[in-house]
Amino acid sequence: MLGRGLRVLGQAIRDEPRLFTVGVVGSSLFGLLIIANSYVVGGVVGHVVVPAFASRRAETGTLALVAVLFLGISVLRVASIFGRRLGAGFMQFRLQARYRRAVTRRYLSLPPSWHQTHATGTLLSNANSDVEAAFVPIAPLPFAVGTIVMVFAAVLALFLTDWVLALVGVALFPALFGLNVIYSRYMSPRQIRAQQMRAKVSAVAHESFDGALVVKTMGREEDESRRFAVFVTELRDALISVGRLRGLFDPVMDSLPSVGTLAVLLLGAWRLQTGAISVAELVTVSFLFTVLAFPVRAIGWVVAELPRSVAGWDRVQAVISSTGDLHYGTKNLEKSGESATLAFEHVDFAYGDGPLVLNDVTFTVPAGKTVALVGPTGSGKSTIASLAIRLVDPADGKITIDGEELPSLTEASLARTAALVPQIPFVFDDTVRGNVTLERDGVGEEEAWRALRLAQADRFIEKLPEGLDTAVGERGTSLSGGQRQRITLARALAGRPRLLVLDDATSAVDPRVEAAILGSLRGREAGASILVVAYRRATIALADEVIYLEQGKVVATGTHADLLAGNQGYVDLVTAYEKAEQERVEA
Amino acid sequence: MTTATPAPVGEGTFATVKRGLALSPELRPGLGGTIALAIVQMLGKVAVPIAVQQGIDHGIRAAGGPDLGFVGQVVALTLVVLAISTAAGYLMTRRLFTVSETALGALRSRTFRHIHDLSMLHQQSERRGSMVSRVTSDVDQISQFLQFGGVQLLLSSGQLLVSTLVMLFYSWQLTIVVLLAFGPAVAVIRLFQKRLAAVYKAVRERTGVMLGAVAESVVGAMVIRAYGVAGRTEKRLDTSIESLRVAQQRALRTSVTSFSSGELGAGLALAAVVVIGTLLGVGGHLTVGELTAFLFLVTLFIQPVQIATDMLNEAQNAVAGWRRVLDVLDLLPDVADPEDEGVALPPGPLSVRFRDVSFRYPGGPIVLADVDLTLDARKKYAVVGETGSGKTTFAKLLTRLMDPVAGEVLLSGTPLPSVRFSSLRSRVVMVPQDGFLFDATIAENIRFAEPSLTDEQLAIAFEELGLSDWLAGLAAGLETPVGERGEALSVGERQLVALVRAYVADPDLLVLDEATSAVDPATEVRLQRALDLVTRGRTTVAIAHRLSTAQAADEVIVVDAGRVVQRGPHATLVAEEDSIYAKLYASWLEQTRSH
């Protein structure tokens, strides 16, 4: 554990060598000045105060010099403090920022399948408290390193004075070190646990606040608080158990140098009796032990935090080193005005190691055509939609756009070519403009308005107090459900994709508006190929072809009329409302 | 929430600590004992220098040559003192951790609960990440301070007092000199406290912002990838991370600057004591021994000043965290539970009365205007209208997630604000537009509404709603994990679970806000029939874009631009020519019947 902790520190120093050096130089200077100060006090008393008192005459010049000396040392110390603390602190903050960036980069590049197995709250805690924990020992590190230098110098000085007393020092420092090793061995499982519980508490809080509306509408505040309290109690117990061990370790670490001082006193008395050392030497040595007692604590601070640091570091590394990235190819599709052709060939798909959700799915969306994907709830429509724009890769079979397999395309080319409007609209905590343009190349204000008009969102945006620049709140809280959906629709249209995948993207939009949107899409000059998940017959009827899906299998393909004539499941699905009304009328 | 915070602006550190202590009474008991233990531990540290001085003066330099026996006695005695002080240190730390973590654990729970008690609008005015930080890292800051800084601060103050007294004993003139020398430093430190409070506040806030940005990049991972806009998100993340770093550095710089003024004060004091002490000595008011002793005393005085300065600076960080927690706790829920003063809803099916109700979201325009209507008990109502017309707002007022800005809502004649939540929430249940599932199994999600249900009862509920086929199709059945927010289920499936959850809550007034918008038509029709059967005798209000719901309702309420423009049975409304509903229906027919 100690070894791994030191490796984390080593990595930190390699990452920020300059600030580390500033800190170490500052703390070494600080140490030197502590010693210098005691010499100066001694010297001033001996050479200025005593003669002045004796002669009953004080020379102004000398006194001024003394004042300047003290103030000078003070100023130097201030400089050393700035160096030590700012060096250490800035190093710590830079490291935190660096690893936060590294962690969040991973969040952005790991695929949706990875995200689905990691709770938001935990990921938040990885980027926040774990990164923080990893670099807690950095703050006292330069001080500790400065101290180590001091300790070596001290032991050397001891040997020059008296080897017996030096042995006390030689015994003491390894004892301190050994104690630290034992401590970190016992501490690390506790720190790991505490860190886990921190993440858990954060995850539960995040989920619970996320579902606050459900909690409220069902009046389950009490139960949620109980659920949360369970984890809080576990965190509390973990932290108390950390504290107990710390309570044992800290005072002992504190006392050891004192024990050394006492040993020096006892052995010194004996050495003095045998005439091996002088009184002055004994005083110097015991003074040395007393002076060292405090800085040596700095080493203790670093070591004491190492287990926590390693616990945090491991959790951070787990994110940074997770695998499963989607690898993108190098091919670019021509951005011509032509619409794209999408083809699924014998595609199988399963979530994790679950059952097959898609089984041998084959279909084509020819260039410029509209294909409707129809199927009962849970039949795999959204899965097909996310495969089509390569949010996930199939387990088997291949998916191509314009004949190119998706994995061979670059990410940018794919994003430019195909756009998905997901079933659940996701709106960023940004302005309407930011949400629609996403700051993509070639998507400016004009394009945004064009897209908003197409998505029939222009009227309500115009009415907003700040128009396009209205902030919509986290996940679009200040919008109605249908307004959110239209903004995501506009977002897709603004990029002028050559393939548009609409996953039930008009469910919260009333029928009149939907008709208008579809009308305008069809009427577009440089049309896109459209894969649309829909239930409404009008939408389906607009399609050149319909794919009917049941339990992950394509059970029928053809025109709406073909399917109406040939597939009972399909008929039941699309005529459900009509039948229901008929029955009502008859009843 | 920051905007709505009633906390005094620029509240002082001590005021915050006082407020904090008042809200965490768990911190107080045994505080005296803990401090006593800390003092004992401190005494151990003083014992060693005394032992050295005694051992050297009276043992080693004893008149008759080194007295090993005496030195041995001194060492033995000091070892005993040291052992006691170590034990005291152990007990002190143990107590401190136990008490503070217990208190802060309680504080986390209380804050968590309070956030849930806040009104929906209050909750939405703050980012979730920031809310989470109030029960996690903000509290961690407090614990950091209580466990490491707080006791030090107290002890330093004690040491400061004692050394001042001893200095006065040696020379009142020099004492005044020392105090004067520290005067500017104290002024600077005081001055800096305010600035520190501000910079640490910035640190805490920016932590919240950063968490918000991280949360968004995680929750929106799909969309970010789908649009290939990782670069943009990266930029936002980097900005929030950088701005946090800048705030942290500014805080540290301020803190070190403030600390340095103490250091300069120490240099000034030392210089002044030597110079003035010499002058006093020359005048015959002081001996060399006294001046030397005084010099050591000054060091004893300086040390706690520096520690205290450091801890005070640390405290500002903790206080900033504490303040954020307290500010939430101080925020009064504006849609409050009348609790015991409230009444229960009368038994039986509920009727609804909106009396001239208007509503606007804070800072926004009126979104519901003068809604005046009565809904009879036991009837089925459908609410239809264009996107953004105010349907969800209507539902939220009906279930008292918000209170109207004018007018009032009554259930069976009882004004909503006077109804106890325990009664209201068990009798009135809404399925919100964006149904939310917890990261647990299907069974656990449904038990959320009614924890006492057995697996058999759950199965029966699915059966009654005609969903047992769907359930049977799942490999793990009721034990299927639904994933975070339900993402391991299809969107339609999520809605099915949310609906069953509301159904088992067995409400007398059921409000469905687009509860089946993603469910396929065949399933929806089946579900609707099943629901009609099992909710017969209750009042239901269903918001829907699919007009099949309206057709099946007893009455339809048409909302347009925040006003109720039509109401009545489907057949009647359709017949009203050129009416909004007639147009909606025509379009619906065209949508569903063509070909």
Ligand SMILES: Nc1ncnc2c1ncn2[C@@H]1O[C@H](COP(=O)(O)OP(=O)(O)OP(=O)(O)O)[C@@H](O)[C@H]1O
């Ligand atoms: N992340 C996931 N992990 C495991 N299973 C999943 C996951 N997402 C979806 N499924 C399952 O895969 C199947 C197909 O889901 P999909 O979302 O593709 O359905 P859908 O046809 O879009 O349904 P809906 O009409 O309800 O949106 C469902 O049975 C669902 O439970």
Ligand SMILES: Nc1ncnc2c1ncn2[C@@H]1O[C@H](COP(=O)(O)OP(=O)(O)OP(=O)(O)O)[C@@H](O)[C@H]1O
């Ligand atoms: N939290 C909020 N803060 C500010 N404005 C809001 C908030 N929620 C909704 N609004 C605004 O109030 C109006 C009515 O919204 P509401 O959600 O009631 O519409 P709706 O009829 O349910 O629409 P939809 O059919 O799209 O769900 C909209 O213009 C919306 O932008």
Ligand SMILES: [Mg+2]
């Ligand atoms: Mg779907």
Ligand SMILES: [Mg+2]
């Ligand atoms: Mg709504």
